[in-house]
Amino acid sequence: MNAQERVRHTLADIGARDGELRSFVAVHDEAGAARELQRASSSGGALQGLPVGVKDIFDTAALPTRYGSALYSGHQPRSDAAIVQAIRRAGGVVVGKTSTTEFAFLNPTDTRNPNAPGRTPGGSSAGSAASVAAGLVPLAVGTQTGGSVIRPASYCGVVGFKPTYGVLPTPGLKPFSWSLDTVGLFTRTVDEMAACASAIAGQDWSRPGGGGTPVFGIAWAYPWEPLSASGRKALEAAAAALRESGATVRDVHLPEWLGPVFQAHDAVQGWEASRALADEYEFHADALSPILRDYLTQARRVDDARYEAGLADAAAGRQNLSTLFDGIDVLLTPGAPDEPPQGYGSTGASTWNRAWTLLHVPCLNVPGLQGVNGLPMGVQVIAPIREEALCLRAGRVLQNALRQRG
């Protein structure tokens, strides 16, 4: 299948299968997709016409952009977000926009989870995770402010990658919390992720080896909440598979400063979100979901002192990252609190992601494990700031170990 056929096939596949899945909210017609393909091909980029879904929290000049809110019905930005241009330069073809919760917060979309019927795909990057899980596109773009990439990846059983804050560009993203908003990606395998993320970032993160097998660390107690039965099961399975494959896995204790960093996320996000969405809150509160409206009402009460203290806690954590990675290369934790929650009333909680988002460290969800009910339960690989190559390399080791164990 050449690139043109592949794009055409993707559009047909979305047309045939996405009515039920509801992972896309806008899709190019054939002419639009052909134009995108022409642009992507002329770039000569490594993705060679690969179809890509982009979360509808990013501006696109050729597709409407709603940010998951009725307030932006029919909104047509003038220019493409920076990440859209980066995909194009890498040779990717944006075929459509994927569903996002309202302004990438918590109000659920109607997207379904292809790997857990009757359960949420998570959020806020619901459509990106689900479209990749369903095989509609091999690559999709999301964002994470709390746990909006890693959590839906865990729930949908796909690879989710949140690189270091700022590594993938944010201009043209509807801001929620600018110190946290991070662009991330979804694929089916870690190898594909390494190749796609490298192409888009203009990096070489897929070189194998380079320093031998990473040493993995696992903590069994966390400052936010105890491990769920499914979380523990996934970590134990990951540790066993890694040890069988010959990798070193060490039990670690998390540093004291991690608790305050986790707590600080709330103040940082609240202070910034109440400013970023001031127009929508003050002039159009009735058009917001109750969950967002109530959140913004609360968020407004975060004072400057709490915000500045939160930023200071995060900065201190980044300074002390070496105490988190003492004796290990990467840390493993569950990607989400549990298996995906039943029903569609909630997108789940970002409890296991918030601290890492605020610390700006790269996180990679590796799928292939199940919780106590046999549903998807991901393990996230966490690496030091700017160690994307290490994070992906460790993720590949883990994925291979899990496959060999079968």
Add this chain to the structure above:
Amino acid sequence: MNAQERVRHTLADIGARDGELRSFVAVHDEAGAARELQRASSSGGALQGLPVGVKDIFDTAALPTRYGSALYSGHQPRSDAAIVQAIRRAGGVVVGKTSTTEFAFLNPTDTRNPNAPGRTPGGSSAGSAASVAAGLVPLAVGTQTGGSVIRPASYCGVVGFKPTYGVLPTPGLKPFSWSLDTVGLFTRTVDEMAACASAIAGQDWSRPGGGGTPVFGIAWAYPWEPLSASGRKALEAAAAALRESGATVRDVHLPEWLGPVFQAHDAVQGWEASRALADEYEFHADALSPILRDYLTQARRVDDARYEAGLADAAAGRQNLSTLFDGIDVLLTPGAPDEPPQGYGSTGASTWNRAWTLLHVPCLNVPGLQGVNGLPMGVQVIAPIREEALCLRAGRVLQNALRQRG
């Protein structure tokens, strides 16, 4: 004059005087301004209906937004930028949009300098500086990525204030370089600035006293270029006035790390701008000014290693800020290289501002001095991160000292 009369007077004044000045690019009609006043009044904010100009790099839902580029002719955003909402909550009335250079880079606007006929008002916040200098509005909003607030304030002889990066919110600003883009303000006096900035930020930065008179530091050698004759004259006059008023002024040597921070600005801005404006550059290069197009062509060559090294240099500088403020409370430097350059072909250079922007420290341009040709030459007060109150307090001491000297 009540608030309603004041707004009406402002609109009439702009209508009568701005044809020549060209500081505004869009102005509310009476009905639009009345609606803004109603919104501002209902907020009960401290600004009590004060008319405000907002740089046309910010989105406004009720006024067109061109970002200084023909590419965005007729562009009408759906929502107001966060700073516009913050002004409204503070009781300010946005009466219109002020001219900006193309995407807040270097291509000049046709705005005139009310205090230096035949010379540039500077940029990129040309209209904001000029409209305040001409007395059309008492308060205007700008942005600084290199020297786009402090430099035009110096050239136009007004107060310009760039608080710590991130203190005033950026959502709804067209990004150029997200690690540098900082929202700033223009007023006629430091007292007005302290009152207005406090109201908008929801802070109390105008409390007098609190720790006695600040100790001022002045360096006579800089890692970027020698002092011009006008720069030296302004610093000497400032030092003499301060000493006469009883303040302590110390000669200081700048720390070694400041040179690399100054150099790093180029890489940080280039790497980010080439991504932020990728759509415009790749699809509409013909519609860009030659100066921006050439810049983006060069900027694209900044590789990740240089970018990351630049960010690291800046972070290290922030860690070592105490060596910059050793024995002093604030530092004084010229606000611009010289008096405003002749003609309108250039907006001048940001040489004296770049390092401070990248360091994220608050900077305040204090007017009232002249260069060797009798034209405006500002002195900027630089304070440690988050020390807005100190910066403004020191600025007030300097302004009063200059006034007493006459």
